[in-house]
Amino acid sequence: MEVAEPEQEQLGRYRIERTLGAGGMGVVYLAEDTRLRRQVAIKKLRKDSTSESASARIHSEAQLLAQLNHSNIVQLYDVLEEDGGIALVMEYVEGTTLREWMREHTAPLREKLGLLMQICKGLTEAHSLGIVHRDLKPDNILITFNGTAKITDFGIAKSLDHEATDITREDQVAGTVDAMSPEQLQGLPLCARSDLFSLGTIAYELLCGAKPFDKGEGGSMALAQKVVNEPHIPPQQAWERLPEPLAVLLDKLLAKQPHRRPESAQQVYEALAFLYQQGSDTDTQQFSETVTQLLRKPPNRHKRLLSTIAGLVIAIGAGYWGWQEITRLEPQYIAVMPVEISGEVRGEDNAKALTATMVRQALMNAASQLKASALVSFTPKEGEDFDAQLKALREKGVTDALYARLDCARVRCEIELQRIGPKDSQIKQQTDFAFLADKRQEAEYRISNRTVEFFPTGYQKESSTAKAMSDEHYGQYLDIASRRESREVTDSDLSALERLITIYPQNLNLYRTHADITTYLFLEDGKSERLKSSLALINSGKSQIPDSSSLLETELLIRSFDTDKKAFNRTFSQLEKQGLPTSNLLGQYSRFLFGQGDYKSGLRYAQDAAALTPSADNLYLIAINQTAGGDYTAARATLKGLTQNYPQHWSSYSLLGVIELESGNSAAAEAAITEIPKELRSWRTKSNLGVTYFLIGEYDQALKVYQQVLKAVPNNTPTLAQIAETYLALGFRKQANDSFQKVLTLTDGSNDFEDQWHHALALANLNRLSEAISLTHKLLKEAPEDTDIKYVAAQIYTLSEEWHSASYQIEELLQQGMSTEWFNLPAFQRLCTQPQVSADVKTAICD
Missing domain, CATH: 3.30.160.180 (Putative neuraminyllactose-binding hemagglutinin homolog like domain)
Incomplete structure (x- = not known):
């Protein structure tokens, strides 16, 4: 392009010296302010530029620059208007553009960070005034000879407080393609985060020595398509020595969606400032090492330096938390x-x-x-x-x-x-x-x-290579994994996996498959020794597998079914520190607490998980904790919204059936349960159907359903207890005692919460009342709001002839909405003649 010569020697008090540069619409001159005796840069429209857009842009730039007064933004000194034209008198920056600076300098990483921090400062000032630059690129960043960065050329900048359609009417997508954000290329509304994408392209090129998108041979249109639709080149692929935290920062800045980028330029500045303070002046390797020691305690100093250290800690702390927020990986x-x-x-x-x-x-x-x-x-x-x-x-x-x-x-x-x-x-x-x-x-x-x-x-974690298995052993593993997917596994598969683990102790897949099968079989038969065996295996694996984070996830899965709260919390905390997605952790904690009978805490964790990820599974966790805690009204509301949004979430219909059963709405319970396709009904759902028949007095039909369930899950404790209670309702005392004895044997020594209350119930019905009462007191103390515990306690107190305590528990259950049909068992009818029993209870349950 030919450089335009000065059209006149004088513009008001400014004497033109020479042309600094020229574009399609404007010319920039070097001039002297004859009054203040300083050099200035004057930006003026070319005479041959007839574009209304060009005139509007320079007027807009004048208005915006007039608001900006910052050391990292080129300053506006004066505005000249003559013959309907306009010229901007601006600060003259002795130096070069960032584009030229990158070509001519081989600077240490810390110096590059310093330049980026200055650009962030200038952007923060503009954004605080509601101004989006819209054309941020290395050519529009000036670097002085003493290393100061200044943002220039606000020609197509836009104030968020005003519409600027007149500026861009002739070219709706204004800006330079390789510096524009995806939303800008698509002509979408822009916010300050659009400039952050452009900042990301500058930072990428400055730090990595390459551009984030390969232009190839397709020209600007092809490049625009890549920016909008394709991922950028991974930063550490462009420069393999780039410290990982900076790679994460670049990934965040270059996110396609604005909301996934950092919140502000100030936040980016704080993160870079922290790394700048921690890094070495010249040694990139040393800088990289400091990244792994972000908050190391500063060395002890003399007391008179305490205030200085305190100030430094505050500054570093602010930078650290800014950095933590920016580099936090989206779950x-x-x-x-x-x-x-x-x-x-x-x-x-x-x-x-x-x-x-x-x-x-x-x-x-x-x-x-x-x-x-x-x-x-x-x-x-x-x-x-x-x-x-x-x-x-x-x-x-x-x-x-x-x-x-x-x-x-x-x-x-x-x-x-x-x-x-x-x-x-x-x-x-x-x-x-x-x-x-x-x-x-x-x-x-x-x-x-x-x-x-x-x-x-x-x-991406650091890759680790596990020892390859022999073809025979790999075939065994794959066969077991294949049958696990079709739920055709047995204890022999666990034994086979344990043998393989002794041969290949570093193979994570073997541990994961073992834990998966363990939990599946545990849910089928409730044998807690399975969990202990799996946990022992996992603990032995920790010394064999260098990166044990994935093994910890497997451990947490097993512990979520176990009863050791202290161990669960320890594993939970370790995973939390390692950055496992919070919603996933909170959901697992909620499920664990539900199994422990702590429904109030379980509900709180479920609500926190749903606030982060409002999935059907997390909403269901809310509902089961509400139900178990006796808040049927809230549970119904949760399930109503859940089934409306997710009409095929069958577990919700099953849970709704439970609520209606406990509320005595047998028809509604049956309707909810039968909404579930027959082939998808679990044994618990089928068991609830049996409860429906039990509550309406069809005991033979209930017994038939329970026995069908028992064939599917032999020695299932809840089903055996339900069979025993049905025999009692039918008057078959001997058969009831036989079933209770099986329950007692199966639950003996178990720490599982559900097993314990079934154990207490069996003890009471087998006339071992003092043991039953002692265990009941323990369970009530651990889970005072648990509906099942209250109901079992009411039965045990009745069998023990502790009439007042039985009456109290039944009153609690009735007040929370439990139906009177639940008290049709023969034992409860004995309460009707006891003076210690309240009139409300007698009115509700007595004929």
Whole structure:
């Protein structure tokens, strides 16, 4: 471009010396202020520029610059108007643009951070006045010879307090493509966070020596498409020595969605200031090491330095918390979708199923290699199509779904991997490659590694290589994992996994599969020794696996079914420090507290989890704690909203059936339970149907349902207790005692909360009253609001002829809404003749 020569020697009191630069619409001159004897820069429209937009822009720039007075923003001194034109008299900056500075300087990291901090200061000033720059790029950052950064060229800046459609009418998307935010490229409304994206492109280029998006040969339009739709190049791929916290910061600044970027330029400044204070002047390696020692205690000093240290701690603390907030990884809740395979896989009879299991295990393993991420269990309902599965994942609060589709031809499979956002059903990343189906172990590692690369580097843990299994042993493991998915596992599978763990103690997948099968079998038979065995295995694995965070997640899963609150809290705290998604942790804590009978605390944690992730699962946790705590009104309201938003969340209908049962609304209970498809009813749901028949006096039908349940889950304590009570209602005392004796044997020595109250009930019915009362007092102390405990206590006090205590418990139950049908057992009828029993109780339960 030809440089424009000065059109006149004098503009008012300003004497033009030479041209500094020229663009399509304007010219910038170096001039002398003859009155103040200082050099200035004058920006003036070219005479051949007839664009109304150009004139509007320079007027707008004058108005905005007049509001700005900051050392990191080029200052406006004067405005000249003549012949309808306008010229801006501005501070003259002796130096160069940041673009030229980057070409000419090889600066240490700390110096680069200092420049970015100054840019943040200038942006903070502009944003505080409601001004968005909209064209922040290295060419519009001036660096003085003494190292001061100044933001210039507010020509297309916009005040958020005023509309600026007149400025951009001729070119709706104003700005430079490789510095513009995705929302700016799409012509969407802008806020200050748009400038933060542009700041991210500047910081990326300054720190990494490359641009975040590869322009390629497609020109500006192709680049714009990449900025809007494709992820930026991982920062540590551009410069592998970049400290991880800075890589995380760049990932945050370059987030596609504005709300995922830092809140303000001030917040970015505080984070950079902390790192600047902690880093070395010249040694990048030393700087990187200080990042891992963010809050090390300062060395002791003489007392007279205490005030200085206090000031330093406050400054560092502010920077640290700013940094913590900015570099905090957004929690990811990851689910693995069913693997789709077409074509033939040569090998065993179940070769296709084993290949699908291998792929699924690989994707689950990839999720465990990511920070701030939790794996969400997901099994689609039969016949559910792809869109319905994504909808179900949205309901569970899943942020990322991993999906694999395979096309196999005998021993060769082509695989397409995708990372999908269930919220908008859009594919975030994808890749494809081929592998040999008879080399499944190698394929699993490759699939895991490629999937991990879908996520920003800040999320990726340091990779660790586990010892490969022999083909025979890997085949055994894969066979067990395949049968676990179809729920066809037994104790022999646990034994086989334990043998494999002794051979391959560093293989995390073996521990995870063992824990998964353990919890499944425990839910089937309630044998607590399973949990102890699994925990012992996990503890031995901690000394074998370098990164034990994923093993801790497995431990927390087991402990959520155990009774050791102290151990659960310890594991919970360790995972919390390691950054496991908070909603996931709170949900597990709520479930654990529910199992312990602490419904008040369980409700609080469930509500906190739902506030972070309002998934169906977290809302259901709220409902079960409300129900167990006796607040039926609140539980009904929660379940009503839940079933309206998630009409196929079948557990909610089952729980609603429980509430209606306890409230004596048998017809409503039956309606809620039968809303659930027969094939999806769990043994507990079927058992509740039996309770419905029990409450309306159809004891034979209730007994029939209970016995069907017992066939599905042999030696199930709650069902045996229900059978015993049904025999009592029918007058079959001997059969009732036999069932209670089985309950007593099965629950002897158990620390499980539900087992303990069934144990107390069996003791009382077998005339071991003092033992029953002692255990009841303990349970009431631990869970005074528990509906089941109150009901069992009422029975035990009645059998022990402690009439006053029995009356008190029944009054509590009636007041919270329990139906009178629950007190039809023969034992309760004895209360009707006792003077210690209240009139309200007698009126409610006596004929």
